[in-house]
Amino acid sequence: MTPEQLQDVVRTAVAAVAGRGELPVDVPAEVVIDRPKNPEHGDYATNAAMRLAKPAGRPPREVAELLAAELRAQPGIAAVDVAGPGFLNITLAQGVLGQLAVQAVTAGPGYGRTDVLAGQQLNLEFVSANPTGPVHIGAVRWAAVGDALGRLLEASGAAVTREYYFNDAGSQIDRFARSLQAAAQGRPVPEDGYAGAYIDDIAAQVVAAEPDVLDRGDDEQLAVFRARGVELMWVEIRTSLADFGVAFDVYFSERTLHETGALEKAIARLREQGHVYETDGAVWLRTTDFGDDKDRVLVKGDGEPTYFAADCAYYLNKRERGFGKVVIMLGADHTGYVGRYKALVAAMGDDPDENLEILIGQLVNLVREGQPVRMSKRAGNVVNLGDLVDAIGADAARYALARASIDQQIDLDLDLWSRQTNDNPVFYVQYAHARIASVLRNAADLGLALGEPEDVDVAQLAHERETDLLRVIGEFPRVLASAAELRAPHRVARSLEELAGTYHRFYDSCRVLPRGDELPTSLTTARLWVCAATATVLRNGLAVLGVQAPERM
RNA sequence: GCCCCCGUAGCUCAGGGGAUAGAGCACUGCCCUCCGGAGGCAGGGGCGCAGGUUCGAAUCCUGCCGGGGGCACCA
Known part of the structure; x- marks a missing residue:
């Protein structure tokens, strides 16, 4: 039960x-x-x-x-x-808890799945780093947490679209193109431009692809650097995310909003709702009607739309695609964003508490041997996603980032998380899985199998360490459901750590396999089911976090 | 000045109103003729401060103190 x-x-x-x-x-x-x-x-x-x-x-x-x-x-x-x-x-009653082992094993990968969020259409936006540089360490947290949250929401019955919004319309892209051009010409990058080895790399690749680019006119050069540069940057970003186990369903270009007239449409909608006014030659949205601390400009005095106007159009676009809930994960440096976003949703005529969820997560600092790691490319330190994966591996990186509450700042200790020892939580959990896999391998070598569910005498499972373990296994569906509802994937990680510890205590007290010339008993079989059930939960939980469950380590 | 997050064991952190507040690490002392000792057992130690709500508060509310982040006709 x-x-x-x-x-x-x-x-x-x-x-x-x-x-x-x-x-x-x-x-x-x-x-x-x-x-x-x-x-x-x-x-x-x-x-x-x-x-x-x-x-x-x-x-x-x-x-x-x-x-x-x-x-x-x-x-x-x-x-x-x-x-x-x-x-x-x-x-x-005796044996009722034991049924949990059978339920977990027979459900397999489905054990823990619920329908608590069934019927919800969620759009989950995270990372959304602009294609002007590699995915910076600050965004990696959202790659890990966002992806885990997506899996968690799906495991709870929601329909989830993972979305990556990128800015390819504004002046940042122009600065990126000018930086590439300067690097290709051997000039220092502009003061407001992007610097770093990757700029030189990409500039060189653009020149290699179009050798005559520097012979063309300035506008044409910039167009080439913009188009080719963004394309190459995308390859790097998507490759590093793929190595991290993260894939998006939709990569959404801001530029398309401008090209399809979506901004005008969104502004018109806001105007109809009566919240738009013009002052000093600029077009404003009266967000203060909805709790924002100041009104926001939609169209600047020079006629250019603001990024905020694109946000309005993007939100409307998501709603028109049928998403009842728009979820956006942002770093603490975007805290000031929440008020205006809630206000724009309200100004659209939607309910900001129902249709919008902005998850603000605190920042990540890197630490090595107790000292903060200065995140400077010049010093050769870790600064981006690929570097972090190289330093500690994708599993450790994902687990380390996903096991903390998003409200908590993280000091990510590169030594700790690259260590293959028991003070590294991800190894503690993975080890438990490998240990069970080993027991099950040994059982197979002895010709012992789980057999049919109806043949297991689960009432044999009465040892305190067995019932402790069964209760933790039985908890798993509730852990996933509440973690999904609370948008708190770290709860899954913590519960796996508890499960691993409970299993080790069971293992220590309850001999599973017959030793020497002992014969297997019905208790042997029942305990094999407990082992298999534990492994199932570890696998399913680690899968939510996007972390491997190794058979051997 | 205003807004957001945090303050729980020596350290890193869990604890979405419930019984004696937990885990890992660190420290001390133990446990292998036997399934992976990357394990287990035992011990010491803690809710920043002050009010309030409640039968009951680490949890909810208010104020204060301390740490981090944010407050553009930038993107």
């Missing part, structure tokens, strides 16, 4: 008691099922009685006693105790 199923049992019990008129309450949509830390508090606990006490107008313990009596009659439940202020501590 999973905690979700137990939740239904408790609700059924409430309904039964209420139906007999013993308790004047409605059946709650959700009841909280806890996994108590203290083993004396049973396999599971619920605070349902305390929550129902007030609406029922009865003391919590009295409500608890009514529910306990009802629950004791339910199949699969061995004992129910009323404790403390009114907790219901539930002990499951």
Whole structure:
């Protein structure tokens, strides 16, 4: 019985008691099922009685006693105790927990998937680095977290489109082109331009592809450097993301918004809604009507649209593509962005709390031997995605970035995460998987197989370390569902660390395979199922994080 | 000045109102004739401060202190 199923049992019990008129309450949509830390508090606990006490107008313990009596009659439940202020501590019948191992193994890659977000059409935008340089370390966090979040949302039943928005219309691209041109001509890059070895590399590649480029007129040169340069930059960006295990469904060009008249359309829509005015020759959106601290310019005095105008058009475009929820992941340096974005959504006539979600994540610092790593290309230090993967590997990088709450600044210690030791959390988790794989290999060598689910005697699984492990396995679907709803992929990583630790303790106390000339028993088979179930959860959890689950290390 | 994030064990961090606040690392002392010791067991130590809401607050609200980030007719 999973905690979700137990939740239904408790609700059924409430309904039964209420139906007999013993308790004047409605059946709650959700009841909280806890996994108590203290083993004396049973396999599971619920605070349902305390929550129902007030609406029922009865003391919590009295409500608890009514529910306990009802629950004791339910199949699969061995004992129910009323404790403390009114907790219901539930002990499951022998073998009920063991079924969790069978459920996990038979569900395989599907174990943990739920439909809590079914029907939601989500557009998830992250990274969105401009093609004027490699993906900088600051954006790598969003590559790791965003991709994990995408997988998590899908595992919870949502339809997710991962989107990468890039600016290829404005002056940044022009500066990029001029920087390439200067590098090709052997001049220093402009003061407001881009510098770095990659500029020289790309400039050289452009010249190699079009040897006569420098003989043409200035405008024509810039056009070539812009087009070829962006193309080459894209190759590098997409290659580094692919090496990191991240792929997008849509790469969205800002330029297309300008070319298709989407900006004018968006401004017209905002005008219809009555939030646009003109002052000093510029066109403004009155975002202060919706809580922003100042109004924002849509079209500058020189007639050029702002980046914000493109944002308006882009948002409208996403909504027109059918996305009910527009999710955008940004770094803490974009905090000031939230107010105006919420306001533009409201000005469009949408609900900023329903249709828009901006996830702001704190910044990443690199640390080596306790000292901050200065992120300068000249010093040869790590500055971008490819460098980070070279330094610690894609698995460690993804795990390190995804295991922290996005609200927390990260000091990413390159020594720690490149170490192949147990103080490196990703190795702790991967090791557990490799260890199980080894046990299962040894079992196969002994001619032992899991066999059919109906032949496993799961009631054999009664050791405390076994039931601890089974409870963690049973928790997994809830972990994924709540992590998805909270947009918190780090919870998955933390739960895998708990699972790995719980498995190691099980392994230490519960011999799985027969030793010497012992014969296998039904307990051997049952424990093999527990091992396989643990491996399944580790694999599925690591898959959400985009991290390998190795058979050997 | 205004806005956002953070402050929990020596360190790095989990803890979306519930029982005795957890993990990893570090430290001390233990555990292998046996499935991977990259493991396990035991021990010491903690919610920045002050109010408030609640039967119950690390969690929600307010103020203060400390650290980080942000406040363009830039992109």
